[in-house]
Amino acid sequence: NDWSNVIFTDESNFEILNRKDRIYIRRFRNDLKRFERSQPQVHKCGGVGIWSYPTCHGLGPIVFYDGSLNSDKYTDILDQHLPTAHEKFLPQSP
Known part of the structure; x- marks a missing residue:
């Protein structure tokens, strides 16, 4: 077991905005200020992904990618x- x-x-x-922590507020139809106090929803916030490799000798470069990491994008990162x-x-083989 040589981890080197x-x-x-x-x-x-x-994610740029954490869409999982939503707060819902119920307003009645006759509340005249219901739209005044509300905020528009943000759709397609997006995010950023990072990839790297740790070894016992050090850390590799941090690679940024957009969107989700599918198999094609992952293979491209590994190949590069x-x-x-x-x-x-x-270590070099003898």
């Missing part, structure tokens, strides 16, 4: 960044 030969990868998404990680962090 292992490269882990991880990704995470961050893992060869550099292998050269930089893993």
